Amino acid sequence: MQTETFRAMNSDIVLVAEGEMSQVEAGLVAAQNFVDASEKRFTRFSVQSELSALNRSAGTWFQASPDLFQVVREAVFYFHKTNGLFDPSILPSLKNAGYVHSMDEIRRVGSAPQPDRHQLASISTFDSVELNETTSSIRMPADLQIDLGGIAKGWIAEQAAHLLSQYASACAVNAGGDMFLVGYPHGQDSWEVGLEDPRNPQEDISVLLLQEGAVATSSVMKRAWKQGNLSRHHLINPRIGEPANTRWLSVTVLAPHAATAETFAKAFLIADEDETQLLGKQNPELTVLAVDKDGNLVSLVTPKELLHVSH
Amino acid sequence: MKLWKNAIRIWFTLASLLSFLVGWAVLAHAPKPNQFNSSDVPAMPRLDPVPSLDQVMSSQQSQSFMQRNQRVQVLRSGGS
Numbered sequence: 001m002q003t004e005t006f007r008a009m010n011s012d013i014v015l016v017a018e019g020e021m022s023q024v025e026a027g028l029v030a031a032q033n034f035v036d037a038s039e040k041r042f043t044r045f046s047v048q049s050e051l052s053a054l055n056r057s058a059g060t061w062f063q064a065s066p067d068l069f070q071v072v073r074e075a076v077f078y079f080h081k082t083n084g085l086f087d088p089s090i091l092p093s094l095k096n097a098g099y100v101h102s103m104d105e106i107r108r109v110g111s112a113p114q115p116d117r118h119q120l121a122s123i124s125t126f127d128s129v130e131l132n133e134t135t136s137s138i139r140m141p142a143d144l145q146i147d148l149g150g151i152a153k154g155w156i157a158e159q160a161a162h163l164l165s166q167y168a169s170a171c172a173v174n175a176g177g178d179m180f181l182v183g184y185p186h187g188q189d190s191w192e193v194g195l196e197d198p199r200n201p202q203e204d205i206s207v208l209l210l211q212e213g214a215v216a217t218s219s220v221m222k223r224a225w226k227q228g229n230l231s232r233h234h235l236i237n238p239r240i241g242e243p244a245n246t247r248w249l250s251v252t253v254l255a256p257h258a259a260t261a262e263t264f265a266k267a268f269l270i271a272d273e274d275e276t277q278l279l280g281k282q283n284p285e286l287t288v289l290a291v292d293k294d295g296n297l298v299s300l301v302t303p304k305e306l307l308h309v310s311h
Numbered sequence: 312m313k314l315w316k317n318a319i320r321i322w323f324t325l326a327s328l329l330s331f332l333v334g335w336a337v338l339a340h341a342p343k344p345n346q347f348n349s350s351d352v353p354a355m356p357r358l359d360p361v362p363s364l365d366q367v368m369s370s371q372q373s374q375s376f377m378q379r380n381q382r383v384q385v386l387r388s389g390g391s
Contacts, residue, residue: 003385016385150391176391196389204387219390250390 011176027167059142154262216261
C-alpha cells in the first residue's frame with residue numbers, strides 16, 4: 001500500500017493505493033495533479049477561480065466547464081434532497097461570521113475579522129439557479145453568491161479516487177474527512193477507517209470497517225474560530241443565517257457517493273430533532289453516526305448490516 | 312573349595328591394586344591443563360546504571376515504542 005499526503009483545499013489530502021509500484025506512483029501523481037487543478041477551479045478565495053467568475057456573473061448566463069456544471073447541478077439536487085439544509089447560497093452569512101479568508105490564513109492570524117460591511121442575505125433561494133444542460137450554462141439570480149466548499153471537496157475526492165483506481169487494484173482518497181474508497185486492500189474485505197474523536201482529534205473514537213463507497217464527516221470543531229468574543233464555525237444554519245447551534249459535535253454519513261455523504265453530514269449536523277426524523281424517514285438507505293458533546297457515538301439512521309463498528 | 316575362594320580374593324585384590332597404579336601412572340603423565348592468565352581475559356564493558364521506571368516512561372525511547380505498538384489508522388474521517 002503506497003501513501004501520498006499533501007495539502008490542498010485547506011485540508012490534508014491522503015491518497016492510498018495498492019498495485020504495481022510504478023503504475024501506482026503514476027496514479028498518485030495524476031490524482032494529485034487533478035486535486036490541485038480542481039482546487040484552483042472551485043476555490044472562492046481566488047478571484048481567478050471559475051467559481052469566483054460564476055459569482056461575478058450572477059444575473060447573466062455563465063458558460064461553465066463540465067466539472068463546475070456537474071457540481072452545481074449536484075448542489076441543486078442535494079439542496080432539494082436535504083430540504084434546504086444543505087445550501088451553497090449561505091456565502092454572505094459565512095462572510096458575516098468572519099470566514100472571509102482561507103481557514104489556513106484564519107488559523108495563522110488566530111481570529112477572524114468583523115465584516116467591513118454586513119453582507120445582506122440573498123432574497124433569492126438556491127433552487128432558483130437555472131441550468132442549461134445543452135450548453136452547460138448556469139444563470140444565478142443577481143443577488144445570489146455561492147460557496148461550493150464542502151460538496152466540491154467530496155466530488156473532487158470521488159473523482160480523484162476513480163482516476164487513481166485506473167492505476168491501482170485498490171485505492172482511497174481522503175480529502176479532509178471526505179473519503180472515497182475503491183476496491184479492497186489485498187486479502188481484506190473492508191477498509192479500516194478511524195473515526196476521529198471531535199473532542200480530541202489525536203484519537204479515534206471508533207474504527208469503522210467500511211465497504212466501497214463514500215464516508216464524510218462534518219464537525220463544528222474543525223473549522224472554528226473567534227470573531228471578537230464570539231465562537232464561530234463554518235456550518236451555517238440557512239434557516240437563521242448564523243453558525244448552527246448543534247446537538248452534535250460531528251456527524252458522519254456513509255453513502256454510495258461522496259456528494260451524498262458530504263451534504264447529508266452537513267444537513268444532519270444542522271438539523272433539529274424534527275428535521276432529523278424527517279431526513280431519516282426520507283433517506284433510510286443512509287448510515288448516519290453522530291458524536292454528542294459527551295463523546296457518545298450514536299446512530300441517527302439504522303446502520304447497514306455490513307457496517308461494523310468497534311469501540 | 313576354601314583354597315579356591317582365597318585364590319579369587321587374592322586375584323581381585325591384585326587386579327584392583329594394579330588398575331589403581333596404572334590409572335595413577337596415566338594421569339601423572341597426562342599433559343598439564345593451561346594455566347589461568349588474567350591478561351588473556353578481555354576487559355568487561357562498563358554498563359550504564361539501569362534507569363528508574365519513571366525515567367523509562369518519560370523517555371523518547373518509550374514514546375517511540377508505544378507508537379510502534381499503537382494501531383495507527385492511515386485513513387481517518389474527522390470532519391471538515
